[in-house]
Amino acid sequence: MRNIQSALVIGGGIAGPATALALHKAGIRATVYEAYSSTADGLGGMLMVAPNGLNALAILGLDQAVSGIGQPIKAMVMADACGKPIMQVPALPGLPDSQLMWRSDLYRVVRGAATAQGIHLEHAKRLVAVHETDTAITATFEDGTTATADVLIGADGIHSTVRKLIDSEAPEPRPDGLLGLGGESDLELPGRTDAIYFVQGKRAFLGYWLQPNGRPAWFANLPSKQYMSTAEARSIPTRDWLTRLGDTYAGDVPAEQLIAHAIPESVLALGSTDMLPEVPHWRRGRMVLVGDSAHAPNHSSGQGVSLAVESSVELARCLRDIDDPSVAFAAYEQLRRQRVTRIAAQAARANQRKAAGPIASALMTLMMRVAVKTFASPEKMFGWVQGYRIDWDTPIQGYAAQEPTRAASAVWEPATAK
Numbered sequence: 001m002r003n004i005q006s007a008l009v010i011g012g013g014i015a016g017p018a019t020a021l022a023l024h025k026a027g028i029r030a031t032v033y034e035a036y037s038s039t040a041d042g043l044g045g046m047l048m049v050a051p052n053g054l055n056a057l058a059i060l061g062l063d064q065a066v067s068g069i070g071q072p073i074k075a076m077v078m079a080d081a082c083g084k085p086i087m088q089v090p091a092l093p094g095l096p097d098s099q100l101m102w103r104s105d106l107y108r109v110v111r112g113a114a115t116a117q118g119i120h121l122e123h124a125k126r127l128v129a130v131h132e133t134d135t136a137i138t139a140t141f142e143d144g145t146t147a148t149a150d151v152l153i154g155a156d157g158i159h160s161t162v163r164k165l166i167d168s169e170a171p172e173p174r175p176d177g178l179l180g181l182g183g184e185s186d187l188e189l190p191g192r193t194d195a196i197y198f199v200q201g202k203r204a205f206l207g208y209w210l211q212p213n214g215r216p217a218w219f220a221n222l223p224s225k226q227y228m229s230t231a232e233a234r235s236i237p238t239r240d241w242l243t244r245l246g247d248t249y250a251g252d253v254p255a256e257q258l259i260a261h262a263i264p265e266s267v268l269a270l271g272s273t274d275m276l277p278e279v280p281h282w283r284r285g286r287m288v289l290v291g292d293s294a295h296a297p298n299h300s301s302g303q304g305v306s307l308a309v310e311s312s313v314e315l316a317r318c319l320r321d322i323d324d325p326s327v328a329f330a331a332y333e334q335l336r337r338q339r340v341t342r343i344a345a346q347a348a349r350a351n352q353r354k355a356a357g358p359i360a361s362a363l364m365t366l367m368m369r370v371a372v373k374t375f376a377s378p379e380k381m382f383g384w385v386q387g388y389r390i391d392w393d394t395p396i397q398g399y400a401a402q403e404p405t406r407a408a409s410a411v412w413e414p415a416t417a418k
């Protein structure tokens with residue numbers, strides 16, 4: 001009989017139910033424990049599921065369902081403050097389109113699939129402590145109840161409790177120097193509904209896309225040295241935010257117009273956006289991290305949810321094939337760490353550009369133009385990120401319970417090669 005038969009999955013966001021589904025496919029029984037008493041239906045904004053995320057979701061049989069709730073994106077267009085394109089990144093050949101969607105729709109699909117497989121999702125179960133023996137691990141929840149299984153998986157997000165239980169010195173997320181705002185505008189704008197536009201303005205960055213009804217939606221990143229909580233950001237009247245946005249984007253095309261025509265009721269202020277420094281310890285004993293608790297690349301990557309699902313699937317594959325949890329977790333970390341760290345570093349550089357002052361920003365736009373003309377093909381820049389596939393059917397072998405060496409797993413393979 002196999003050694004690892006059951007798992008406690010802490011966190012019922014996206015990575016939690018996705019991990020439980022992957023474990024179910026691997027023949028391991030999982031129960032998901034979520035801190036909040038109610039579901040997260042209707043909560044959250046828009047996020048992007050990239051082709052590599054869809055590849056991972058396909059292993060769970062969810063790629064079609066997820067594509068069905070998204071707006072397909074076939075191109076990314078980077079433009080300067082005058083609206084002049086610097087670079088156009090078409091969809092890479094052989095890969096599915098990226099999909100832009102409401103976080104709550106994705107949550108509904110992943111959660112619904114888990115429930116349909118008979119996976120239990122328990123609410124009002126906030127993990128507060130763990131107790132580990134040689135053969136099992138017990139979770140204690142805030143309501144005093146407990147649950148025991150062979151392993152415990154922390155899918156409890158960027159403010160993870162499991163991360164702290166693994167390592168009391170684990171890093172905390174910290175503000176990345178930007179304030180996030182989003183909204184819709186009542187404006188007719190030329191462009192495609194299957195592209196997303198990134199504008200590096202003179203003073204700040206703005207992204208937008210045309211929704212299927214043609215109405216533009218946008219997200220703004222305002223450089224700010226001061227931390228602001230979501231509650232503080234929401235306490236500021238919308239008209240004040242619109243004035244600040246108007247000043248920031250004055251003279252930028254089409255950012256200035258998008259803000260001038262913003263629909264006030266649609267404007268959402270999120271406060272400071274977070275970045276998670278590299279987490280040194282992903283695992284200890286029978287505990288391991290998955291998703292944002294282990295790696296939360298900042299929003300500039302457009303990879304948060306895609307990497308979370310990749311990790312969910314890879315972790316289940318390791319637990320399927322390796323009987324000793326410490327060896328399975330070591331294998332999982334070796335397979336994942338290098339890739340997620342590299343993507344996080346790339347996103348951090350993009351964020352630095354967004355938070356830079358006008359002179360540095362103009363210089364970086366110039367460097368980008370030169371790079372595009374000389375060496376930066378879309379395949380080179382994004383192929384290794386978006387073309388990534390997990391080979392679910394190949395058994396994992398040859399790993400030992402050592403400290404991870406940084407494995408080279410981030411290999412770009414054209415989709416036609418498989």
Ligand SMILES: Cc1cc2nc3c(=O)[nH]c(=O)nc-3n(C[C@H](O)[C@H](O)[C@H](O)COP(=O)(O)OP(=O)(O)OC[C@H]3O[C@@H](n4cnc5c(N)ncnc54)[C@H](O)[C@@H]3O)c2cc1C
Nearest residue numbers: 011013014015035044045047126127156157161291292304
């Ligand atoms: C309500 C919500 C809205 C979001 N909206 C967006 C968005 O608009 N755009 C975007 O790009 N990303 C958004 N995210 C983040 C995005 O979902 C993640 O970056 C990504 O999907 C990876 O998911 P995750 O499951 O690792 O983390 P999360 O989606 O953050 O899920 C973690 C879950 O763990 C639960 N949890 C935390 N601590 C405990 C504990 N001690 N015990 C039990 N459960 C616990 C949380 O309540 C949460 O449900 C949102 C997250 C949440 C929770």
